[in-house]
Amino acid sequence: MSEIIYRYNNLAWIEFKNLSLYKSELLHFSTLRIGGVSESPQSSLNLGFTKSDLPENVVANRKKLSNALRISLEQFVFSRQTHSSNIFFVTENEKGKGVFDKETAIINNDGYILTIRNICACVLTADCTPVMFYEPVKKIAAIVHSGWRGTVKKISAKAVQKMTELGCNTDKILVGIGPSIKSCCYDVKEDVLQEFKSSFGKYYNNFFTKINNSYKLDIDKAIIYQLIKEGICEENIEICSFCTHCNPFMFFSARNSFKGLTGRMISGIMLY
Numbered sequence: 001m002s003e004i005i006y007r008y009n010n011l012a013w014i015e016f017k018n019l020s021l022y023k024s025e026l027l028h029f030s031t032l033r034i035g036g037v038s039e040s041p042q043s044s045l046n047l048g049f050t051k052s053d054l055p056e057n058v059v060a061n062r063k064k065l066s067n068a069l070r071i072s073l074e075q076f077v078f079s080r081q082t083h084s085s086n087i088f089f090v091t092e093n094e095k096g097k098g099v100f101d102k103e104t105a106i107i108n109n110d111g112y113i114l115t116i117r118n119i120c121a122c123v124l125t126a127d128c129t130p131v132m133f134y135e136p137v138k139k140i141a142a143i144v145h146s147g148w149r150g151t152v153k154k155i156s157a158k159a160v161q162k163m164t165e166l167g168c169n170t171d172k173i174l175v176g177i178g179p180s181i182k183s184c185c186y187d188v189k190e191d192v193l194q195e196f197k198s199s200f201g202k203y204y205n206n207f208f209t210k211i212n213n214s215y216k217l218d219i220d221k222a223i224i225y226q227l228i229k230e231g232i233c234e235e236n237i238e239i240c241s242f243c244t245h246c247n248p249f250m251f252f253s254a255r256n257s258f259k260g261l262t263g264r265m266i267s268g269i270m271l272y
Helices: 055-069 148-152 155-165 190-207 219-229
Strands: 003-008 011-016 026-031 111-114 120-125 129-135 140-146 174-177 208-211 214-217 237-239 265-271
Touching: 011 055, 026 055, 026 129, 111 120, 111 155, 111 265, 120 129, 120 140, 129 155, 129 219, 129 265, 140 148, 140 155, 140 265, 148 155, 148 190, 148 219, 155 219, 174 219, 190 208, 190 214, 190 219, 219 237
Parallel strands: 174 237
Antiparallel strands: 003 011, 011 026, 026 265, 111 140, 120 265, 129 140, 129 174, 208 214
């Protein structure tokens, strides 16, 4: 297992072994759903402004998380995610955006590049895949939200490209692929398969297993494929072993909920 689970009071989050080698200069985490104040179906550490949870619960949960991580809540930054391949270069002007309400979040964005310290860039997930990046020589970090649509649009590859444009060496970039729905539970239809075929060409078939009239999608394989193609060393990539759908007491899962009513986890990364 590549991930380590940390606990503070009733909260828990996941960190990666490769990224944890740089604890003095990098904060990174993917939260579990436990330890918050929200009630069912968002119980309990819901960190996203959903229609069926009270905004004050979300803010209270975010305060709990900031206390556990020992950083200020105003250091976080959030976006209105749209399953795009848009990646934002974070500046001091973005600090605190989207923290206390959805309206102030960065619009139409699903990833961040970090070159400045003390801003924690966050993505929200509930089955989709958070992907974290760090280049320890240049001290540049990135994080993206990669559902199947973002994966088809190759948002992880674009993050690497943006990092290399800033002088990062792909041999040095470390990657952590966070908790998400795994191939054991990720049933998709023909239309999704065709989207991957259009994007990945003949390699798309490596990401699917056909069972009866549906397909099992291995989103991790598709992300790893695009990363390696961009020059990331396979040994520098770590994958969280947990399936969000298989572990409903640990994670929120849109597919494992009634009409998609569920909470959101946060994955975040920050330079010290």
